Amino acid sequence: MSESGHQPSGDPKPFHVETRIAAPPADVWPALTEPEHVRRWFGWDYDGIEPEIRLIFVDEPKHEDGRRVVWSDGSYLEIEADGPHCVVRAVLPGDLTDARWDDVYDGIEEGWRAFLVQLRHLLETRPEGRRRTLFLTGTVTGRELRAAVGDGAPVHEADRQFALVDPHGHLVVAASQARLAEDRAATASVTVSTYGLDDDAFAAVRERWASRWRPAAPDAAVTSGSEPVPPGLF
Incomplete structure (x- = not known):
């Protein structure tokens, strides 16, 4: 960490x-x-x-x-x-x-x-099977972060982060360096945890999240597996 x-x-x-x-x-x-x-x-x-x-x-x-x-x-x-x-x-x-x-x-x-x-x-x-994650990063406001993550069953709420289980059953944890109630853009991340997906199913999850995340942040990045995370984030 x-x-x-x-x-x-x-x-x-x-x-x-x-x-x-x-x-x-x-x-x-x-x-x-x-x-x-x-x-x-x-x-x-x-x-x-x-x-x-x-x-x-x-x-x-x-x-x-x-x-x-x-x-x-x-x-x-x-x-x-x-x-x-x-x-x-x-x-x-x-x-x-x-x-x-x-x-x-x-x-x-x-x-x-x-x-x-x-x-x-x-x-x-x-959950059964191997855990595979998506890690999304970018600069957004709290409102933009919530809009990009979308709906799901809420499981956690704090000043700078929230979590939900999305309609596909994946745990989504969204965090920002700014308080979510503040109306200012800040470095943020979204971690999507999946379990038991084969390569094709995981690729579909990645594409779904990429199409949602990239329009939200001008510096959006989507990484998985051993792909390098953009430097200088957390």
């Missing part, structure tokens, strides 16, 4: 992001620690995702008691049982009430917010 937040000082912005998942901790833990499971929800497809997953989730952190994944900077992923459900938190400890962070965009915080939505979708819907 790259950090492209606009920090007011050299200090990292603290964050606390969590989601409630209809699955027991015993099902969630492998999804946070075993690369073959992490691969089915984390990030999006690009050349280098496999070694990045191993570095982030296996080689760098400490695994504590089937409950926490802890990194050297003090940040951690935590599972808390909640009856038949559990809560998964991504946390970087710090003073969240500090006013200097009020208007700060932080790519790591927003990344975890999106990735936990993808984790919840995987564990609750149990």
Whole structure:
């Protein structure tokens, strides 16, 4: 995960992001620690995702008691049982009430917010087959982003992002560096997660999204597989 937040000082912005998942901790833990499971929800497809997953989730952190994944900077992923459900938190400890962070965009915080939505979708819907993603990027307003994504069953809403399941059953997570309510164009992305599609079916999904996304943004890009993502995004 790259950090492209606009920090007011050299200090990292603290964050606390969590989601409630209809699955027991015993099902969630492998999804946070075993690369073959992490691969089915984390990030999006690009050349280098496999070694990045191993570095982030296996080689760098400490695994504590089937409950926490802890990194050297003090940040951690935590599972808390909640009856038949559990809560998964991504946390970087710090003073969240500090006013200097009020208007700060932080790519790591927003990344975890999106990735936990993808984790919840995987564990609750149990899709079969290989995960393949589309990653759309461009500069749009919040209104343009919503219009380009279209309709679906909403599953997540935050200041800078939203998610839905589209009419074809694919999870769509849309994020912007600007608050969605602001009337200004900003760098945005859309991650479309598909499962179990063959090459022809996936190509049809890509064409459908490309025809929708390219008119929305003057610098629109659509990438999948090992295609390089445009530089300088997040």
